[in-house]
Amino acid sequence: MTMDPLIQLIDVRKRFGTQEVLKGVNLAIYAGKTTVIVGESGKGKSLILKHILGLVRPDGGTVLVFGKDINAIGRKELKEIRSYFGVLFQNAALFDSMNVFDNVALPLRERTKRSEADIKKIVGETLALMDMTDSDEKYPAQLSGGMRKRVGLARALVLNPKVVFFDEPTTGLDVAKSNEIYRVFYRTQAKLGYTAVIVSHDVPKIFKLADYVALLHDGVVQDCLTPEDFQTSTNDIIRDFVEKTMGHIYDSEQMEATP
Amino acid sequence: MNAIETLGDRTLYYVNQIGRMGIFLALVCVSVVKPPYYKISYVTRQIYLIGALSIFVIAFTGVFTGMVLGLQGYTTLRKFGSEGFLGSAVALSLIRELGPVLTALMVTGRAGSAICAEIGIMRNSEQIDALECMAIDPHKYIMAPRYIAAIVSMPLLTAVFDVVGIFGGYLIGVVLLGANEGAYFQSMYQNVEYADISMGFIKSLCFGLLVVWICTAKGYFVHLERKGGFGAEGVSRATTNAVVLASVAVLVFDYILTSLLL
Amino acid sequence: MNRLSIETAVGLFLIFGLACLAYLAVKLGDVHLFGSDRYVVKARFANVSGLKEGSSVEIAGVSVGKVSRISLDNYQAFVELLIDRGIKIQEDAIASIRTQGIIGDKYIKISPGGAEEYIPPNGVLSETESAVDIEELISKYIFEQKAER
Numbered sequence: 281m282t283m284d285p286l287i288q289l290i291d292v293r294k295r296f297g298t299q300e301v302l303k304g305v306n307l308a309i310y311a312g313k314t315t316v317i318v319g320e321s322g323k324g325k326s327l328i329l330k331h332i333l334g335l336v337r338p339d340g341g342t343v344l345v346f347g348k349d350i351n352a353i354g355r356k357e358l359k360e361i362r363s364y365f366g367v368l369f370q371n372a373a374l375f376d377s378m379n380v381f382d383n384v385a386l387p388l389r390e391r392t393k394r395s396e397a398d399i400k401k402i403v404g405e406t407l408a409l410m411d412m413t414d415s416d417e418k419y420p421a422q423l424s425g426g427m428r429k430r431v432g433l434a435r436a437l438v439l440n441p442k443v444v445f446f447d448e449p450t451t452g453l454d455v456a457k458s459n460e461i462y463r464v465f466y467r468t469q470a471k472l473g474y475t476a477v478i479v480s481h482d483v484p485k486i487f488k489l490a491d492y493v494a495l496l497h498d499g500v501v502q503d504c505l506t507p508e509d510f511q512t513s514t515n516d517i518i519r520d521f522v523e524k525t526m527g528h529i530y531d532s533e534q535m536e537a538t539p
Numbered sequence: 540m541n542a543i544e545t546l547g548d549r550t551l552y553y554v555n556q557i558g559r560m561g562i563f564l565a566l567v568c569v570s571v572v573k574p575p576y577y578k579i580s581y582v583t584r585q586i587y588l589i590g591a592l593s594i595f596v597i598a599f600t601g602v603f604t605g606m607v608l609g610l611q612g613y614t615t616l617r618k619f620g621s622e623g624f625l626g627s628a629v630a631l632s633l634i635r636e637l638g639p640v641l642t643a644l645m646v647t648g649r650a651g652s653a654i655c656a657e658i659g660i661m662r663n664s665e666q667i668d669a670l671e672c673m674a675i676d677p678h679k680y681i682m683a684p685r686y687i688a689a690i691v692s693m694p695l696l697t698a699v700f701d702v703v704g705i706f707g708g709y710l711i712g713v714v715l716l717g718a719n720e721g722a723y724f725q726s727m728y729q730n731v732e733y734a735d736i737s738m739g740f741i742k743s744l745c746f747g748l749l750v751v752w753i754c755t756a757k758g759y760f761v762h763l764e765r766k767g768g769f770g771a772e773g774v775s776r777a778t779t780n781a782v783v784l785a786s787v788a789v790l791v792f793d794y795i796l797t798s799l800l801l
Numbered sequence: 802m803n804r805l806s807i808e809t810a811v812g813l814f815l816i817f818g819l820a821c822l823a824y825l826a827v828k829l830g831d832v833h834l835f836g837s838d839r840y841v842v843k844a845r846f847a848n849v850s851g852l853k854e855g856s857s858v859e860i861a862g863v864s865v866g867k868v869s870r871i872s873l874d875n876y877q878a879f880v881e882l883l884i885d886r887g888i889k890i891q892e893d894a895i896a897s898i899r900t901q902g903i904i905g906d907k908y909i910k911i912s913p914g915g916a917e918e919y920i921p922p923n924g925v926l927s928e929t930e931s932a933v934d935i936e937e938l939i940s941k942y943i944f945e946q947k948a949e950r
Binding site for chain 3: 583584586587590591592594630634691692694695696698699701702703727728729731732733735736739740
């Protein structure tokens with residue numbers, strides 16, 4: 281890997297009270313690639329995203345985004361960096377008081393000086409890309425979980441970001457709904473060519489769309505490998521994770537499989 | 540040793556809280572004044588929620604406060620044979636003290652709690668994070684319209700409270716108990732001075748800022764609450780804290796302002 | 802009936818609130834929004850003890866204005882009176898400080914004169930009569946009685 285990473289975390293540490301959640305995370309994210317962070321739930325995967333987004337300040341270590349330390353720059357510069365970001369939050373984080381159209385239009389209205397007609401066109405196109413054409417007037421409370429996430433993704437993509445972060449995009453969705461999300465993801469990435477960072481534990485399906493897989497275990501990123509290398513890694517912890525998540529469910533199957 | 544540690548922990552927590560609420564207030568004030576400006580429709584919506592919807596509650600409390608002042612004032616003043624001062628007694632108590640304070644308390648209960656809960660839920664469902672990631676400043680987008688709305692609404696609500704209260708006092712004192720109508724209004728016009736009106740006005744402005752500040756800040760920092768701020772329970776706890784703190788702060792500031800303005 | 806739109810409700814609220822505020826300020830607080838409909842007359846008194854800014858000015862028992870400012874000028878009390886525009890005061894009118902009842906508030910009584918000329922705005926009322934100090938009166942009375950004996 282000769283090219284410089286787009287985003288780099290160096291020895292990032294974070295503790296809450298007495299609990300040390302991140303114990304020196306090192307991770308590099310490359311332009312145009314899809315990096316997936318896997319690991320057990322509630323162990324700080326989303327926290328890594330929040331560090332990259334500058335929402336959380338690390339106790340130690342540095343977060344470099346586009347080569348700049350995100351915690352050392354001013355508000356103005358941070359704002360500029362964030363304008364290249366799109367984020368799909370875990371529960372989509374749609375604004376309850378606005379309908380679908382206004383939710384998606386918000387970044388355009390607040391961040392650009394486009395005319396209302398332009399906005400209407402862009403929002404319509406983006407929502408069409410999400411297969412969400414007839415829901416403009418609905419409020420988030422009236423949508424299903426999958427639909428909310430697609431609206432959330434539409435909102436994240438409407439300003440054509442360079443990097444898109446997905447926080448557990450399929451958690452809480454059934455297989456059909458999560459396949460829909462993946463379909464939309466493929467479609468939009470092919471069209472817009474953004475760099476993706478996905479936090480997920482939808483193993484093994486997530487391996488199909490990943491260029492790199494990183495395992496967060498015990499507050500440390502064990503390794504960041506291609507999916508193929510990841511599944512055949514000799515690292516004990518990774519092997520253990522792969523076995524746990526991709527292994528057989530029934531003991532009997534396992535018995536049959538072992539000679 | 541443990542007790543000392545707890546003491547230190549709490550002190551740090553409260554110092555920290557005061558600091559972050561102060562910085563929060565400063566940031567919001569800057570974003571109120573500094574362009575680019577938020578849309579006028581956001582402010583309108585907040586004035587609707589904070590002011591317009593509160594008006595019936597305020598009128599209702601106002602008229603009963605005035606009525607009880609009329610009743611109490613009349614029976615007390617009659618002992619000294621000075622029912623003629625009923626008007627000024629009612630008007631002065633309303634304009635200087637009861638109007639601003641009771642309005643602030645009612646607005647805290649009606650609108651302050653709603654603001655705190657709404658912002659708390661926005662924080663917990665990552666809507667505030669989402670705004671920040673869209674490079675939209677939540678101080679400007681969420682807070683500034685609420686601050687402006689509160690500071691505009693509070694004096695108006697207080698004025699409504701005062702006027703309705705004066706009318707309530709008239710209803711009981713003059714219509715029901717038979718104090719002299721001319722004396723009621725004449726003593727009021729003569730004894731209420733510009734200083735009284737401006738005192739009530741300044742108080743209501745300060746209370747407006749105080750209430751909206753405490754309620755927004757408590758909601759905004761719900762995730763930093765000491766006993767854990769996540770989930771529905773966290774929001775409910777933050778809301779309770781906000782209402783209690785805002786009410787107490789209104790009463791404390793009432794004393795401070797009165798002593799400064801007198 | 803349609804529910805009120807937010808804008809209408811806010812508009813009504815603002816109008817109603819401002820009306821109440823205006824009532825308080827104009828009617829009770831004596832704030833004059835649309836220019837002053839009163840003019841200033843100045844007067845010098847040797848003693849204004851007990852008179853306050855805001856005290857009323859009366860002619861024949863009818864309130865025609867109020868005291869707007871009291872200051873000290875050359876060891877004399879310099880008082881500015883705000884008089885309703887419709888009321889004209891003759892040049893030789895006498896301004897005297899009186900008390901409502903024995904221990905009531907001090908006010909300024911203007912006794913009309915007979916001159917043809919009226920005092921212009923910002924003019925000075927030259928004939929004045931100072932506050933009567935009850936204590937002084939009483940002590941004078943007592944000492945005079947003593948002296949008679």
